[in-house]
Amino acid sequence: MQIPIKYNIRTLFVRRGNTLMTIASIAFVVLVYVGVLSLAAGLRASLGSKGDAANVIVLRDGARAETESYFEKDKFRILSTLPGIATGPSGEPLASGELVILQILKRSDGSESNVALRGVDEVAFLLRPAFKIVEGRQFRPGVGEIIVGRRLAERFPGLALGKQIKLGRLEFTVVGTFDSGGTFDSEVWGASDDLGNAFRRENTYSSVLVRTGSPDEAEALIAQIEGDQRLKLSAETEPAYFKEQTTATSQQFVVLGNALAILMGFGACFAAANTMYSHVAARAREIGTLRALGFRRRSILGAFVFEAAILGLVAGVIGVVLALPLNGVSTGTTNFLTFSEVTFGLRTGPQEMIGGVLLAVLTGVIGGLPPAVSAARREITALLRER
């Protein structure tokens, strides 16, 4: 027979101070764990636009990221005549030559970082349907206008809407902010000729983004580009490229989060064990009575493990609630593969929350198990004799 759940919940209240302390300590562990996971999730979301498998990114052979890639514009002309490239509404090939430049800029806290500037032409927007202007308007080429990723505009005061900023040797005006739903939100976009001119990179592109009809055609195009000795370019599908950019950076935070969770979890397990031991010790006579009434050892064990699990659950929920304000907090770091700033919002999603609660319950159960076993093991007579 099972011991009523009510019994466990009520007993948690009896030793209130003690229970609260334990809940607090487990909740803090959950807070830290969820915080680090949110950091990783936010970073992953900001870097990890999934990309379209029919899109191909072309870089200079050997370059690992757009920021270290550059090649002459002639190659772009050869590229855009290759078969398999889809065409836009007015028949133009959907191939976007883009110039990516890193410029040191100041964050709002005064520290500095490399921000990626991307010079594009109109076709770039046809290739990125998710792209939309949030505030202000689209830039006009030829007059030194730029648009800025939404989060970047928040973190870099020089890039706020309406501001004038010197990039390279020219002055630019921020006329709009945009949301691309991913990677590009950490970038500044302007006309490729304008940015090329400002940095004296008129004759080079860093990458070409090409749209094909299907993932199969994309693979065929990749094979063709890499096989072409004139070009000395390498190509891969958009999803593959994005994945490379993401894993290394966000993985570090997942590893950090897990390491912290394991170590802190141990500490919290000890706290839970301590509390449960004291619960068991204080209720020796009660346990004896329960046993005398005919409850089995198994039921006693179950009841105490359950009690510990509830303890963990409550702590987990509190920890997650404490972590919720972190959601959306804007921050930034450098992706060392592209050597450029990634601004992102912490993201406390369902996955992170569930992870936190599970950790707490697990902590409670692991901590509660030894005391529960010792409670179940003792003889009725010994239990009843305690005061």
Place this chain on the structure above:
Amino acid sequence: MFQLSLKNLLRNKRRTFLTGASVSLTLILVCLLGAVLTAMESAEGSADNRIVVRSAISLTFSLPESYWQRLQQMDHVLAVTPLNWFGGIYKDERPENFFAQFSCDPQTLLDVWPEYQIPQDQVATWRQERNSFICGQALADKYGWKIGDQIFIKGSIYPVDLTLTLRGIYTEPNAPSAEKSIYFHRKYLEEALGNPGQVGTFFLRIDSPDNVGTVVQHAEAMFENSEAQVRAETEKAFSLSFLEMLGNIRMFLGAIGAAIVVSLLFITANTMAMAARERTSEVAVLKTLGFRQGHVVRLVMFESLAVGLGGALVGLGLAYVLVRGAARGMENVFPIFGTLAVTPPVALLALGLGILIGLVSGGFPAWQAARLSIVDGLRKLA
């Protein structure tokens, strides 16, 4: 008196152990985070009389080679040497095969880094052979390279692959992390690229640290109206700028550390309160026997201090071992962490925290015990 305290600690061994262990664990975490933060902020191997000059736009832009001479002619400048970060791939892209590769000018490199120790004959051969390189002792040990060995490095930033022969091994006892680089001829790279005459960074050695500020100002002013403006800064500021790029990750680590300490406080305070509550009647007996309030307070405090300090010592010991392991594991992923260590300040902080936790968590029960009236206490003896 103390004996009684010790006996009390041993009375509930399990609890003492659990509390001590949670103190240890959390302090291990504090030490680890502290070590990481310290490692991030250290700029090992940077001299206070070296200046870095680079493009004002960002490190991905280079400077004309002609700046070399103009920098050399400045007052207080003893030597100037160009360095380009090659950033190629050795063997594969795994982080453990990452190390710094610089194209340099063999004639002047050692004028700017006089602290590098390398046999003269090795320097001579290295200077003569265009496709040779020198590397630090630590790197040579890691890959088992010997003089005369050839290595292949695939270019990534530069569209050039390198085949290099090892001609010299230098040591830098004061900055082990500086021994994890290779230096090869910039002429080799320049020729492969068609002699663009571009330099990533210039390193300047200044006659005295006092003149660093002046030189920095003059260097920046000198190229103000040139085609490529420069940023000049001390070597240390240059190293720290990479850290700055990491953004407020540091703040996050600090916040995590604080959260850990708070949760630790809860855990120990909880246990100490439990221990004290269990002994209410004992305290009453002690008081009846004539022990003063002060005695009782000291008794409880000593007990919690012992747990806090004991836990801290064990935690510190384990942290030393762990951090050393982590340093070995991490140095390949993040070279900056190769120097990971529990530095004295971090150790002191951990010890201090252990004592503080002991004091705080013992404080409340001690106060309760002191205030306890004998009659109330004895009544609890059911």
